[in-house]
Amino acid sequence: MGCGCSSAAVEPIELAPTTGQFFQSFKLGRKLGEGAFGQVRLTTRISTGEMYAVKIMDVRRSGDDAIMDMQILKEARTESQLLGQVSGHPHVVALYETYLETPGLFYMIMERCYGSLMDSLCDMPKLTETNLRRMFRQMLLGIGACHAAQIVHRDIKLDNFLYGGERCRTIKLSDFGLAVRLPRRGAVKGVSGTAPYMSPEMLGRKKYDTKTDVWSFASTAYVILYGDVPYSPAQPSAPAVKKAIVLAYPPPTWARNEKLAKRYSQPSEGAEHFCRFLLVRDPSLRPTVQQALNHGFLQDVGDDDISEADEDEAEESMIENPGEQIRTITNLFVSKKKPQIIRRGLDEVLARLEEAGPPLPHTDLEGLGGGHVFTEEIPQLPQNPSDEEEVGGQSQRMTFATSLRRKLSTESRIVRHSNRRTNTHSGVTASQTTEAARQLQKALSALPDHLGDSERGINGTIA
Structure with missing residues (x-):
């Protein structure tokens, strides 16, 4: 079956953030x-x-x-x-x-979804060439959907293709954290992505378009076929491989290395021709996703689910897949730095919020009294009374009142659960949170009278 379907744009989904739910x-x-x-x-x-x-x-x-x-x-x-x-x-x-x-x-x-394409390859030592073609086709269809919507993904690699769908065997493109929309003039700048898959034009600090994703896909296909990245310096590292891509040296070998060749046969001529067709350094000569889908290697293969073995393909030649070698090579370019998010205490924040339960009912100030609710209208808040005194003015005093309201809302939610445990999830005892809430209540009471109770946003008292 040809490729006439489905790299066309899909109807966009409008998703407005909800509040506090x-x-x-x-x-x-x-x-x-x-x-x-x-x-x-x-x-x-x-x-x-x-x-x-x-x-x-x-x-x-x-x-x-x-x-x-x-x-x-x-x-x-x-x-x-x-x-x-x-x-x-x-x-x-x-x-x-x-x-x-x-x-x-x-x-x-x-x-x-249920695991990445990288995980699947490590668990699938062999696959038929038909399934390899289906794999490439489904990957390209996901990329093509982005390009039809004028989106450059900028991080095409094995780890960003996941298995989903009814039977968990449909390949789906994920992680749009580095994606960007093409401007009217049709080109963007900036270095983004994962080193071995970055295009020459991106690393050369030139403007680029959707064809940078085609290069990344071709590099991914090369990794699957040969168990190594296309531009592989003697001492692999992110800076070294970027330099190799820019200089085009050392060039791709188009062969599995000597160690792998002892265990695995070389890919077929059709698979190699397909990869060579895409891994073109000049973006003006590099094919589009649609042209890749039209390549003879992907013809007469449908969109059926990827399976480990099909009975009607039992006699077909097998692609021996060096999955663990692929993972080893890929891991060479993973940052060894501890993710910054760990230092930001997100796990602890989420545990505290889940322990606290659903948000409190809203007060008369919509968006400010509902526990979890966070709206763009909330101004940046000074951290202590001295900040307010340095700036001065009624608007700053009201901002500080908002800060106290939010702190009090958080403390009251923790205290509400104190009858079920000795300590809060953050390790603060219930008596401590009660005292902190009382201090906040006292601070609010000391605010100038012209702010009014409704400005303070306090309803009832803290037990």
């Missing part, structure tokens, strides 16, 4: 992974028991609950908006809902 609707599960400013975890919808993946972005400034980092928030929103543009495509991970809530956390509820 994540822990009312979902329960967190185990962690699946983490990065610089977020983590991915399993989550269950409480009302139905359905399981999803949730990407949680920490948009606090340096772990401060009171102030958002607007740059991180912008990046989180951009990621969700771009993914939403192609979320309806069968070869892209689906995005269902987004939440923006206190204390500065952005949640993306996504389709649950």
Whole structure:
């Protein structure tokens, strides 16, 4: 079957962030992974028991609950908006809902998938050439959906293709954290992605377009076929491989190395021709995704699920897949630095929020009295009374009152649960949180009278 289907644009999904409802609707599960400013975890919808993946972005400034980092928030929103543009495509991970809530956390509820293509290759020592072609085809269809929507993914690699769908055998493109929309003039700048898969034009600091993703896909295909990255210096490292790509030296060998060749046969001529067709240094001569889908190597193969072995293909030649070697090579270019998110205490914040339960009912000030709710209208908050005194003015005093309201709301939620445990999840005893809340109540009472009780946002007393 040809490729006439499905790299066309899909209907974009409009997803406006909700306010204060994540822990009312979902329960967190185990962690699946983490990065610089977020983590991915399993989550269950409480009302139905359905399981999803949730990407949680920490948009606090340096772990401060009171102030958002607007740059991180912008990046989180951009990621969700771009993914939403192609979320309806069968070869892209689906995005269902987004939440923006206190204390500065952005949640993306996504389709649950079951392992990456990298994991699958390590568990699949052999696959038929038909299944290899199906694999390449499905990967290209996901990339093509992005390009039809004028989106450059910029991080095409094995780890960002996941298995999902009804039988968990449909390859889906994921992780739009580095994606960018093409401007009207059709080119972008900036170095983004993973070193061995970056295109020559990107590393050469030139403008580039969707064809940078084609190069990344071709590099990924090369890794699958030959068990090594195309440009592999003698001492592999991210800086060394970037230099090799820019200089085009040492060039691709188009052969499995001597050690691998003793155990694995070389890929077929058709597979090599397909990879050579795509790994073209000049982007003006490099084919598009649609042209790649039209290549003879991908013809007469449908969109059926990838299977480990098909009875009607039992006599077909097998591609021996050096999966563990692929993982070893890939791991050489993974940053050894501990993710910054670990230092920001996100695990502890999430545990505290889940322990505290659903948000409190709203007060008369919409968006300010509901426990979890975090809205753009909340101004950046001074951290102590001295900040307010240095700046002066009624607006700053009202801002400080807002800060106290938010702190009191958090403390009251912790105290409400003190009858069920001796300590809060953060390790603070219930008596300590009660005293802290009383101190906050006292500080609010000392505010000038013209702010009024409704300005203070306090209803009732703290037990």
